[in-house]
Each structure stands twice: as structure tokens, then as C-alpha cells.
Amino acid sequence: MDFSELKDSIQKDLSQIKNSDELKNFSITYLGKKGKIRTLFSELKNVSLEERKKLGQEINEFAKTVQNEADKLEQIFKEREYKLKEAQNKINLDLPGEKIETGHLHPLTITRREIEDIFERMGFEVVEGLEIEDEWHNFDSLNIPEGHPARDALSLGKTLYLKNGGLLRSHTSAAQTRYMQTMKPPIRIVIPGRTYRSEKIDASHEINFYQIEGLMVAKNVSVANLKAVMQVFLKKFFEKETIIRLRPSYFPFTEPSFEIDMTCLICNGKGCAACKHSGWVEILGSGMVHPNVIKNGGLDPQKYKGFAFGMSIDRLTMMKYKIDDIRWFHSGNLKFLKQF
């Protein structure tokens, strides 16, 4: 078989190869050590040296092309085989994802952590007060003496008392003087925790609820500082550019006292049903610590000023997740809890 005949037969066979077995046979027949291309060389013995060189080169080049063709085919067959295998182990791509069961943290825990985290980053230490308090810390120390209407409002009806003495704190403010007495100014603390009031339970009233109290006492603390800290906190907490405003308010333990409003997040301050079309939502109570409270904390009110604020963790959580009923928090209902 001469070179050109071989070329034709190779071309023909190549075009007919259908699978890797046939390709293997083809390779053995033509490209192997004893293949037909190799044998061509042995036939070159009879031609002139010049001719041999030329033909030899041609054959070599031809062999390279054929080898390339064969390699290409091999690649194609390999791919086809993998595809086939995959098809045999076909995964149903339509089936929905399986439900992954994990645990969940209570939404109040999540909010509390976020609040604590923001204040910690601003240099406030997180401390905890007592839930069983005495009258002095819950009332007197906060400038709510016996006979004060605010005392009556809380103590006659709203405050829960224990049979063997003590009461359940009606606000986290109860811990204010405890820490003032033990810490050295500058004091920067937040006091989160559970509080207790005797209420008729409904969608917005609970007998157990959660507050976070903030207190800063130092030589120079002003309303301007309070305003800035509150504004930063609310911006970080809601992750929105919100503006705050201070309105006059009254708390026995602060003077001046403020109610702090923030721009309604639902309408961005334009006014909607949620904010009673005012564009503002009441978010927390605050003020400059009353000199009597500083005195009760064992500090000199001439020397030290402070601000304090208190807010409802329940309310912030309800706002953040649009929870419509405070009773969900103590329901223990997994349909609710699994959403967080």
C-alpha cells in the first residue's frame, strides 16, 4: 500500500469511527508501533536518500495530523461517556429543596444583642440589675418618694410585691443608683432586662416586658450629648437615616425630661397610618439625671451631670419585625419562634 492509498484509507476509517473501542482499533492499526504508518518507513529503504528524507518528513507530518485527529475524537468520546454516566445517574433537578431544621433564637434575644452591641461599640458597658428589688432602689432613689403621684401610680396597682418582702422591679431604672454607687465616673452603662407590672394583658400590654436603661454620668454631659448618642443608636439599630426630635416630658428621675421621637420608618416622615400622619414615632424616654438621683448614687450633683434613657426592647422588636401583638413573645409557640 503506498502513501496516498494509505492516506485515503485513513481518511475513510477516521470518518467512520463511532466509539472509543473503534478508535482504539484505529490507533492500533495505523498509529501503533506496528501500525501501517510505521511500516511505510520500512518501505522507504528502496528510494533515494533525497527522496527518503522528503517522504520521511511528509509521513511524519501526516502521522502527527492523524494523531491529532484521533486525540480530538478521544476527547469527544470521553465527554460523551461522562455525559452518558451522568444521564444514567440523573438527578431530578425539579425536586424542591429539603426543609432544613435548625434552632432559633428568640426575637427579643436577637434585638437585645443588637442593642447591646451598638452601645458597647459606643463605649457603654452592659450590666444587669436585680429583678427582685427593694422600694428604695425602685422608687426613692429615683426621686419618687412616698406620696409622689408617680409613686402612687406605680406602687398602688402596677407594682408586684412579694410576700416575704421586696418587689419586682417596675423598670430597669431601678439599677441606676446601684451602679452609680459602685462605679467611678465617667460611668457609661446600659442595663437591659426583664421588668414587671401588673397589667391587663392585651395586644400591647404585658406583665413581663423588657427594657434597656442607659446611663452616662461624667463631669460634662449635656442634652447635646444625649441627642447625639440617641441619634447614632437609632440609625445603627434601624440601619436607616433617621432623624430624632426631643419633646418635653416628665419623669421624676430626670430634669429636663424628654420624649424622643424618630422619623417614621414606614413613610420616611411623610406621614402615614402607622405614625398617625405625624411623620414621627415615639421611641424612648430620656432626660438629664435629676440631681437628687446623682446624690442618691453617692455622687456630687454639682460636679457630675448625666443623661439617662430607657426604651422598650419589646417595642423595638415589634417595630423591626412588624409583630402586631406583644403576647407572641411569651407564647412559646414554635410557629412564631421558628420565623426568627
Add this chain to the structure above:
Amino acid sequence: MNISYNWLRTYFNKPLPKPKNLAEILTMHCFENETLTKKGNDFILGIDVLPDRAGDCLCHLGIAKECAAILDKKIIFPKITLKENKKNKAKDYLKVEIKDKNTCLRYTARILDNVQIKPSSKYIQERLIACGLTPINNVVDIANYVMLEFGQPLHAFDYQNIEGKKIIVRYANQNEKITTLSNLTYSLNDKILIIADAKKPLAIAGIKGGKDAEINNTTKTVVLESANFNAKLISQTARKINLRTDASIRFEQNLDPNLTEIAINRAAQLIQADCKAKIAEGIIDIYPNKVFPKKITLLFSELTKILGIEIKSTEVVSILKRLSIKIIKKNEGAITVEVPTYRQDILLPENLIEEIGRVYGYEKIKPELPCGHLSPVSKNKNIYWQNKTKDILKELGYTEVYNYSFIGDKEKNIFGLNPIEITNPVSNEFKYLRPELIPQLINNAKENLKTYSNFKIFELNKVFIQDLKEKKELTKLAGVVADTQKSSQKIFTTLRGELNHLFNELGIYKIDFEKENQANENALAIFVKGKKIGSFGQVSDYILDQINIKEKLFGFNINFEKVQQFCTKEKIFIPISFHPPARRDISGLISKDTQLEKIVQAILSVDKQFIKSAEIYDVYQGKNVPENQKSVSIHIVYQSNEKTLDSKSIDRLQNEVLSKLIKSFNWQPR
């Protein structure tokens, strides 16, 4: 407090801002305006007067004064002129006696004769209705009208029903009773102050009038009362008898005793104008300790320091003047003022700072973050470990619940608890403070089993212990697991594994589980370094039956404060060997009661260097195993960090392990 916009306008010559704007201004500078409603051609502002201003602002003139101060407007006070009837003298009609002058700061009365009881005039009725009051008759309506105008509660008695020509302000006797104008009868006691005649109670002082001397169509002579009582007494009585009235909320806080006279004269004037009544000459006025204006000195530096903004002293003076606060002395650094007696709430320089700040406008104070030393904040360890624990449990598939701090008799009895009792509980279900978390978690489980067949819940929270000395609060961690599809054994071992994992993650590696003698058959106590910190296991059927739960429940109950003592973040890397490990299995028989964990510990203790792990992979009791014994198979891994162990050393180690087991546990190799 409902304020009529039209009424308010009558105190000014110049126009007021539109109702909506006025409401906004009041909100920002005085009191929140909660509602604004159009009523005919009037607007009603629902103003939430702050409690310390109840004495001077629960009335139209009070709000008018606020408007005047903020808007810098002049106010026109109503002119009060009286025509007294010289023929009759008030003191001939009535004697007033205050038994205890601490209870009643001032008692002012006037006598009006020839009174004709009829409906009050239209404008008075309209204004009362606008403010949410129901018109009754001219005398009662005028008394109420003056209260809405000046903030001084007044009361009118029918003279013909006052016995002995006497009014006595005294504490009630234990057996006295009074039926009020609303036809409710109250049993009185010696803590309740009353207005009485010579024989009987006529009114609960400062709170509500009685039926006996009620103004009615036959009334001819009226005794008008304008008094000031001990605020504390009124506040407490009103709450104790659960009767808070328009009068009591005004008497409760900061009502000016100097107001009684103006108000009573105003009422007399209006009644006279309405029905040509004759005002007896003279005013009965018992006022033992006259209240005078207070002087306060304010340092400008304090004002700047507290508000965080500098307000010009001229501006300060202007604001104070607009608030009718008189400037007595002023120099570079300070100002001394005299506060009118109707501002009983202003006692301290801080009160003045608030007045100046709010009138000036808090919106003008620029936010400014506090400056100071940047000392790092210390982490709260309790919160850190609680958070860490919650996260680990969440990873393990537990969902956190919050339950009330309260339980009732049901929980107390079923679980045999000794809880702290609440004196004034919200309800019987919430009679006690919970000393354990488990009872409520079991209740949660019961409810959730209606929807879910498997779940894991936990709570990490305070409980309250009667017997604790210093503080009665204790942080506990408890959980409940339900899985109706899995075997009890499987749930138990998973739970045990989870607890191991939890403690390991908290840096606690040495945990012992031990059977407690009296306790539940399927529960173990948990020990850390020899201290009992809790228990876990299956909830006893005895309890489930009483709560009516059919499914099996498992749970754990841990004293978290004890655990926290052992929690640590410390961790030391154990070098990893690159030499091949040798794995050997051993099987044998031991006494049924031998704790498997003890066996593992014993094996590991044989050679700490080369024995890397010992794991029990099979435990069997039953066929082919003698009673009182169990068959145990253990997988042991030997490995050196320095070299490949040859079979000789491995055999030697294996023999040592066996002899240790034989010696310590009477192990019988199989």
C-alpha cells in the same frame, strides 16, 4: 385634657396660629397634642398634660399661659367683679373647721342665696360639652366651668341639707358610709379625708361629692367650696378606692393654694350673672400657712453645661419673663428669680433649665457626641456565656422560648415546688415566682405537640429561690425535647451527646453522668469536677399523666451559674501525628452496673502518650450474656507522635489495657 380652640382664643387679642400649627407648637414646647378633632366650628385639642403640671395646666387659662409664653403674646385675664349682699353675712350661715391642718391646706367657701336652679346658659353648656363634660344644672355646670378655666376643682352643696351650720374637714370614721353623686356607696375608714357637716359625710374630700347635699331643683342656698388638700392624701385615696376624678387628678400634684379665692369668686360671679343669686358678704377662708413665691438662683454656666448650648442672657431673661417668672437679680454669671406660686413644680435650678430649654426649643440644640477617655469597655461575662450557650443550642437545633416569671398552683403542686409568693398577683395563674424553668417548658411542649411531632426547645433565664440568702435570683438553663418518631433510647443518647457537645464548647471537658438513687429511673445527674450542676433524662410519666401528655418527653435542667464557673475560652492545640495509627478492637463482659464512661477513662489513663482514643461501639445485654453482665466492644487507637509503632509495642499496650480492665472492672475478655 380636652381644650377648646375657640375658648382658648378668647384669652388673646391677637389671633392664635391655626389649630394644627398650635397643636404642633404645644407638642414641641409643652405637652403632646394627641388628638385634634373638629367639632362644629370649634377644634378640640386633646392635650396630654404632663403629671407635674396637673396643678396649673389642666385648664384653659393654663394652656393659654403656655401659648403666651411660647408665642410671646399677651394674655387677657377674665375680669372678676362681685356684688355682695351686705344684709347677709357668710359667717352667719356656716362655720368651717379643719381638724388636721396637714390634710387641708386651705378651705374657702362662699354662700349664695336666692339661687334659681335651671339649665346653664348656652355658651357654658357648649364649652362643657366640647371638653367632654355633661351639663347638669347652672350651679354644677359653673363649678365645672371654672375648673376647666382655672384648674381649681369646686364643689357646690345644698345648704338646706347641711346639718348644724357646720362644715368639718376630717378623717372618716371606720363605720361611716357615703353614697356619691354617681350613686355608688363607699365604706369609709380613718385614712379617708371627708367633708362632713355636724353629723354625716357630705363628700370624699377632693375626689367626689355625696348625694346628701346634692344640688337639686329645690336648692335655694348654695355653699360653694374651693379648697386645697394634701396632694399625697388625695392621690393615695383616689387609687385605693379606685375613684380617680377630674377633681382628684388636679389635687394630686402641684395645685396652687392661692388659687382657691380667685376661682370661687369667678364661680360666684358667674352664678350671680346667670340667676341673679345673692352673694352673702364675706368669704370664709381658712388658710393656715400661706404659700409665697419661691426664689431660685440659676448659674448661666450650669444652663450651658446641661443643655450643651449657649443661650444669650437677654434671651434667658425674655423667656423667664414670658413665663411670668420675675427677675430679682441678675449679674454676669447668675440670675435670681421669683417663681409664681401657680408653678409649684419649679423648685430647683434644673427646673428653670427645663423651662428655658423647652421654650427656647430643643430642636436648636445640635447633637454632639460625648468626648472623653477611650477606655475599653469590659465584657459582661454573664451575658457572654449566656449568649455563647444560646448559640450552641441553636446550632444543635434548639429553639429558644421566653416564659413568664410567674406560675400558679398547678405547677407548684405537680412539680412539688416551694415558690416565692406574690402579695398582689395579676391572677391565680401567676401567683408565684417560678423556681424552675421546666414546668413551663413542658407546657410549651404540650401546646406545640398539637402542631409538631418533633422539636427541641430551651430557656435560659432567671428563676427565684426562696431559700437563697443574699439574692433570691438564679440563672438556670433548661430544655425539653420531643420526637414521636424516634426511640426513647435514641433520643436519650442524642441528648447526652448534645450535652457533652455543649459543655465541650463551653470549655468543659470533664463531665460525669451519674445515676441518682431516689430520682427518676430514666434520668442522670450531671457533674462537673465533682459538683452537681444539673440533670437530664426522660420526663417521668407521673408528671406527664398529670399534665395530660401522651407523648414521651425528655429534658435537661441545669444550674447555669454553677456551669459558668467552669466555662473557659482557653484552648490548647494538640499536635497532630503524621505516623500511622494502629486500630485494635477489644470485647469483653463486665458487670451490668459498670459505667461505660469509667471504662473509657480507665483505658485512656493506661498510656496518655500513645493511646489516642477509646470508643465504645457496641453494648449488648441478653442472649448469650449472663444476667447481671453486659458485653462491651471498644475501639482503641494507638499512635505515636514520633514514630510508627511496631506491633510489639502495640501488643504490649493492648495487654496493659486488658490487665487494667481485668483488675479494675473484672473484665472477662471474649
